[in-house]
Amino acid sequence: MSAGGVPRITLGAALEAEHREIDGGIERFLDTLRQGAPDTESLLRAMGGLRRHIYLEEAFLFPPLKDAGMTMPVFVMLREHGELWRAMDGIDALLGDAQDEDAAGRSAVELLSLLDKHNSKEEPIIYTKAxxxxxxxxxxxxxxxxxDGELPDGWVCSGAHT
Ligand SMILES: [Fe+2]
Ligand SMILES: [Fe+2]
Structure with a gap:
């Protein structure tokens, strides 16, 4: 532990831990949905965490990597963030007015698979360079x-509308 109480793990390890926490929240929702008592809070919390995670990557991590010449991998990551963002907006709509938890469950399975595709590239290609x-x-x-950072109000990732 350092003076501030934050363990001095690598940035990559810290960001990977966020991936696992977000996945865990989505999986918890799916498990409880299968058991007939869906924990939608868990899914909403995971999506809040994912939006914040995407923000921190786009605001703090990707610009220096892009400056260091990793333009193409960063471009692919930004495009995939857009896919993730749209998938989350779709789930919000299903949990909101539509209140269709089963459909949200199908979309959550799709979100997990998008995350798997994204994180399995981001971790070895991007995080190892951080x-x-x-x-x-x-x-x-x-x-x-x-x-302790928070997603700025109204922030939307650059790939969400492309
Ligand atoms: Fe990412
Ligand atoms: Fe990430």
Whole structure:
């Protein structure tokens, strides 16, 4: 543990932990849905976490990686964030006015598969470079956001409407 209580794990490991937490929340919703008592809070919390995670990547992580020449992988990640964002908007609509939890469940399965496709590239290609490429200031900024940063009101990822 460092002075601030934040374990000094690599940025990559910290971001991978967020992936697992988000997946876990979606899986919890699916498990409870199968048992007939869907925990929609768990799904909504996971989607809140995913939107914040996408924001922190696009605001703090991708710009320095792009500057370091990783333009193409970052472009692919941004496009996939757009797919994830639209999938979450669809689930929000199903849980909101439509109140169709079974349809939300089918969409949640699809969201998990999009996440698997995304994270299985992002972790080895992007995260392994994070500690190497980010300078001390950029790295500190990202760590601070990871601890207690919040998604700015009304922020939408750049790929959501393309
Ligand atoms: Fe991502
Ligand atoms: Fe990620």
């Amino acid at each position: 500690d190497e490429v980010l300078d001390a200031d950029a790295s500190a900024e990202l760590r601070i956001f990871l601890t």
